[in-house]
Amino acid sequence: MISNAIREQFPILNQNVNGHPLVYLDSAATSQKPRQVIEAVKSYYEWDNANVHRGVHTLGSRATDAYEGAREKLAKFINARSTKEIIFTRGTTTALNLVASSYGPSAVGEGDEIVITLMEHHSNLIPWQQLAKKTGATLKYIPLQPDGTITLEDAEKMITDKTKIVAIAYVSNVMGVTHPIKELAAIAHRNGAVIVVDGAQSTPHVKVDMQDLDCDFYALSGHKMLAPTGIGALYGKRALLESMEPIEFGGEMIDDVGLYESTWKELPWKFEGGTPIIAGAVGLGAAVDFLQEIGMDEIHSHEKQLAAYAEQRLSEIDGLTIYGPRNREVGVVTFNLGDVHPHDVATVLDAEGIAIRAGHHCCQPLMRWLEASSTARASFYLYNTEQDVDRLVDGLIKTKEYFGYELG
Numbered sequence: 001m002i003s004n005a006i007r008e009q010f011p012i013l014n015q016n017v018n019g020h021p022l023v024y025l026d027s028a029a030t031s032q033k034p035r036q037v038i039e040a041v042k043s044y045y046e047w048d049n050a051n052v053h054r055g056v057h058t059l060g061s062r063a064t065d066a067y068e069g070a071r072e073k074l075a076k077f078i079n080a081r082s083t084k085e086i087i088f089t090r091g092t093t094t095a096l097n098l099v100a101s102s103y104g105p106s107a108v109g110e111g112d113e114i115v116i117t118l119m120e121h122h123s124n125l126i127p128w129q130q131l132a133k134k135t136g137a138t139l140k141y142i143p144l145q146p147d148g149t150i151t152l153e154d155a156e157k158m159i160t161d162k163t164k165i166v167a168i169a170y171v172s173n174v175m176g177v178t179h180p181i182k183e184l185a186a187i188a189h190r191n192g193a194v195i196v197v198d199g200a201q202s203t204p205h206v207k208v209d210m211q212d213l214d215c216d217f218y219a220l221s222g223h224k225m226l227a228p229t230g231i232g233a234l235y236g237k238r239a240l241l242e243s244m245e246p247i248e249f250g251g252e253m254i255d256d257v258g259l260y261e262s263t264w265k266e267l268p269w270k271f272e273g274g275t276p277i278i279a280g281a282v283g284l285g286a287a288v289d290f291l292q293e294i295g296m297d298e299i300h301s302h303e304k305q306l307a308a309y310a311e312q313r314l315s316e317i318d319g320l321t322i323y324g325p326r327n328r329e330v331g332v333v334t335f336n337l338g339d340v341h342p343h344d345v346a347t348v349l350d351a352e353g354i355a356i357r358a359g360h361h362c363c364q365p366l367m368r369w370l371e372a373s374s375t376a377r378a379s380f381y382l383y384n385t386e387q388d389v390d391r392l393v394d395g396l397i398k399t400k401e402y403f404g405y406e407l408g
Helices: 035-048 058-077 092-107 126-135 152-158 181-190 238-243 278-294 296-314 342-351 364-370 386-402
Strands: 086-089 113-117 138-142 163-169 194-198 217-221 232-236 254-257 262-264 320-323 332-337 357-359 375-379
Touching: 035 058, 035 278, 058 086, 058 278, 086 092, 092 126, 092 163, 092 194, 092 217, 092 232, 092 238, 113 126, 126 138, 138 152, 152 181, 163 181, 181 194, 232 238, 278 296, 296 320, 296 332, 296 386, 332 342, 332 386, 342 357, 342 375, 342 386
Parallel strands: 113 138, 113 163, 163 194, 194 217
Antiparallel strands: 086 232, 217 232, 254 262, 320 332, 332 375, 357 375
């Protein structure tokens, strides 16, 4: 397990909430930031703040070096072939919408098919709904097994020669399911389709390798992997990105502008119109450094142990239902406590200084499949401990008492 020395590098965790030491179990929504990331952003604003790719002065050069240096770090972190395959965006949502809006209309037409799953975050569902409406394509869903997983056999049936796009999360933000992306990519490619991967919940927690996975597009968010909010990236295979047109126009992304025609810069800048999120990129680069210093294999192992411990402890509470498969690979555990509304559960836990998520988690079709209007979710990261899980269990027992349940 990762040592407490790592936890001590997160200043926000050193506080009391409602008179109790904070237990933060909402990292699937956003992660906390280590001092190293906070200091990197602070240093940028104190010493290097300038616009990038424009000025020849010293601050402009340093800002550009920091911004492009972050791109290089991220490219190596996910094993992209080139920095030209890394487009900085506001996050996963923006990246997925970029693919749907720029690549989608030229790749999908009437009678074609787009294949996704019922457990997709709305960010990886609504863009494809809209694309299907505009083009006359059909949106198809790979069915879920009783435990919320999918099978490759079902994927083989759903992905056909009519399929143009397969869009799927590497890791579900609700069920904690880890999908076999490499195998799904192979099925998509055999049928002439591209695969678009929502990597928001995978990039912070498991080692990802674009060349090994062979996905065509991969979207990620910095704020879920220790970086600031408002920064993320789209990875795309270079040939695909080269074929796509930008969807935002203005400064920074142009090569030459005439009165009636304009041309675009080369990759990756043709997709980064306007002043980019420079400080966010600097923070993302620092977050990548931090994660690599610890090691993604170590982080994955730590989370897997925490998830197993959480499943064991939560299973001891009578009346509590855990959703999704057991022995999950990442630290996301979603549950309901009898007929107590998840918002009430979260409110009582907050009174104990424990932060969890409650709601539909931007996955309303999945909630309907679960026959639940909403659920509670505890999500763990490298700074969490087994003691945090114990505090969660104690808090849930107090919740049962508060609502008049007999303790099992």
